[in-house]
Amino acid sequence: MGMYTVFSLSICFGGMAFLTWLKNQGADFNGFNPTMLPMYDFPDIWQNLAWLTSLFKIILAFIVIMSINNEIRYRIIRQNVIDGFEKKDWLLSKLLLNGVIAGYAVLLVFIGGLITGMIYGHPDSRASMFINTHFLIAFFFDLFTFLCFAMLLIVAFRKGALLIIGLLMYTVAFEPFLAFFLYDFPRLPAEFRPIADFLPVQSLRNLVPFPLKRYGLMEVSDHIPVKAILIVMGWLIFNIGMTNWILKRRDL
Amino acid sequence: MEILATEKLTKKYKRLTALNQLDFSIQKGMVFGLLGPNGSGKTTTLGMLLNVIQPTSGIYRWFGKSPTPESRRQIGAILEIPCFLPYLTAVQNLKIIAEIKQCSYQAIDKTLETVGLYDRRNDPFKTYSLGMKQRLAIGAALLSDPEVLIFDEPTNGLDPKGIVEIRELIIEIAQTGKTIILASHLLDEVQKVCSDFMVLRKGEKLFQGRVEDALLNQKTIEVSSPDLATLKNALERFSGIHELTMADSQYILKTDSQVTTTQIGQFLLEENIPVNHLVKKEGSLEKEFLNILSEHE
Numbered sequence A: 001m002g003m004y005t006v007f008s009l010s011i012c013f014g015g016m017a018f019l020t021w022l023k024n025q026g027a028d029f030n031g032f033n034p035t036m037l038p039m040y041d042f043p044d045i046w047q048n049l050a051w052l053t054s055l056f057k058i059i060l061a062f063i064v065i066m067s068i069n070n071e072i073r074y075r076i077i078r079q080n081v082i083d084g085f086e087k088k089d090w091l092l093s094k095l096l097l098n099g100v101i102a103g104y105a106v107l108l109v110f111i112g113g114l115i116t117g118m119i120y121g122h123p124d125s126r127a128s129m130f131i132n133t134h135f136l137i138a139f140f141f142d143l144f145t146f147l148c149f150a151m152l153l154i155v156a157f158r159k160g161a162l163l164i165i166g167l168l169m170y171t172v173a174f175e176p177f178l179a180f181f182l183y184d185f186p187r188l189p190a191e192f193r194p195i196a197d198f199l200p201v202q203s204l205r206n207l208v209p210f211p212l213k214r215y216g217l218m219e220v221s222d223h224i225p226v227k228a229i230l231i232v233m234g235w236l237i238f239n240i241g242m243t244n245w246i247l248k249r250r251d252l
Numbered sequence B: 001m002e003i004l005a006t007e008k009l010t011k012k013y014k015r016l017t018a019l020n021q022l023d024f025s026i027q028k029g030m031v032f033g034l035l036g037p038n039g040s041g042k043t044t045t046l047g048m049l050l051n052v053i054q055p056t057s058g059i060y061r062w063f064g065k066s067p068t069p070e071s072r073r074q075i076g077a078i079l080e081i082p083c084f085l086p087y088l089t090a091v092q093n094l095k096i097i098a099e100i101k102q103c104s105y106q107a108i109d110k111t112l113e114t115v116g117l118y119d120r121r122n123d124p125f126k127t128y129s130l131g132m133k134q135r136l137a138i139g140a141a142l143l144s145d146p147e148v149l150i151f152d153e154p155t156n157g158l159d160p161k162g163i164v165e166i167r168e169l170i171i172e173i174a175q176t177g178k179t180i181i182l183a184s185h186l187l188d189e190v191q192k193v194c195s196d197f198m199v200l201r202k203g204e205k206l207f208q209g210r211v212e213d214a215l216l217n218q219k220t221i222e223v224s225s226p227d228l229a230t231l232k233n234a235l236e237r238f239s240g241i242h243e244l245t246m247a248d249s250q251y252i253l254k255t256d257s258q259v260t261t262t263q264i265g266q267f268l269l270e271e272n273i274p275v276n277h278l279v280k281k282e283g284s285l286e287k288e289f290l291n292i293l294s295e296h297e
Helices: A002-024 A044-054 A057-073 A076-083 A087-120 A134-157 A160-184 A200-205 A212-216 A226-249 B042-049 B069-073 B090-101 B107-114 B130-142 B160-175 B187-193 B211-218 B228-237 B261-270 B285-295
Strands: B002-012 B017-027 B031-035 B057-062 B075-078 B148-152 B179-183 B196-201 B204-210 B220-224 B241-247 B250-255 B277-281
Touching: A044 A087, A044 A134, A057 A076, A057 A087, A057 A134, A057 A160, A076 A087, A076 B075, A076 B090, A087 A134, A087 A226, A134 A160, A134 A200, A134 A226, A160 A200, A200 A226, B002 B042, B002 B179, B017 B042, B017 B179, B017 B196, B017 B204, B031 B042, B031 B187, B042 B057, B042 B148, B042 B179, B069 B075, B075 B130, B090 B107, B090 B130, B107 B130, B130 B148, B130 B160, B160 B179, B160 B187, B187 B211, B187 B285, B196 B211, B196 B285, B204 B211, B204 B285, B211 B285, B220 B228, B220 B261, B228 B241, B228 B250, B228 B261, B261 B277
Parallel strands: B031 B179, B031 B196, B075 B148, B148 B179
Antiparallel strands: B002 B017, B002 B057, B196 B204, B220 B250, B220 B277, B241 B250
């Protein structure tokens, strides 16, 4: 279990480092020099990094899925309940796990952001470095809800290996495609479009709005949409509540 | 004091009724044997009492009230096969259990000694033999010194020495006044250890009663003589014999409880009847169990 944590966290960090590296290698994108992108400038950096790193949250979900799958497979949960552990307490311990993982990821982004921001960015002042860090909070919320989603899925389906592949496909391919279809497909009646905002993964992506458009001189929202917060809150309650309900009702 | 009571406890799966309207209760200090053929609902019952299986209907009460986390911490249990984290050692696994039961780590070493695992305490669980795994499970149940112990086939996988050790352990624990629920197929063990027992079959309760009473019912005396005819005459005149049956050139007597072999021997001597076989046979729970099962065919 320790190994998984180290492994996937180093991917997280490594992923960030890779992006950093890539962006700074002067790779040629259509003649446009990407190092010119002021990606690491404060205060934009928080939104940028939060958005980018959020793409890798599926790896963190794997930790949760593998850990709980292990407990189900070795019947540890059952043994714990026999020994007197309440199912509710087990759920709380998993929420704590999710919180710690999400918190750790946010911490990494925070530290990485400070460091890379100071190297590549041009902070005006101490204070200006910390504007917009609310995106980190949104990032935490995003990760935590996603991990709870993964927790619900593994508790419901109990097959870790299949779920990992399934969730990967869903998060990286299926839902983005569905969302794109709902948002942008020209022939779709307007009533259908908002459904996309309610999809489990898309709603999380809405928390930290896509920031890289601003470098195309397009307007980018600078704040976290309240609607997204409410929807994600709803998903969080659903994920935790359903998990609780399944645990209560099911024979171990 | 009532330790456990169930009312119409029922568990139904799609097509199978594993347990049907079970009513029974256990008082403090009983060593209660739960007997029944495979598939009779023993493990299902215990599972429901430990919150591992959800009842379809019916209720149960621990210590006279609805189950609470505190009441469940007073219960130490083994159910079916022992499940511990394979890559952790015995000590580490017991530490986790101590945390759950909210008891101190101090009892861990002593418990491991009691079950004979002290030497292997720092080896990972996956290196243990079945017998050792079973011993660790027993240790885990004993760890917090609970008021009630539930043992589902505790001697499963143990060598004869282990079986004796566990039996003696159970008797020792029972003598401290704790309540024990023992589900087992080894009727011999149950007979030696239990004060009360209940028989289940296909989810129905067939019988509940004291072991002592069941055995008393069965006490017999075997008598034989070279002269069977005279023997029979004499026995028919002896008061206190309920039943006289013949088997394998022996007479098997069912008597009042105060009738002893000495008295019969004395009587036959006075009648000048030669005796070549005079044995008191204690009842066996196995016989009683099989009787109960066949009565309810």
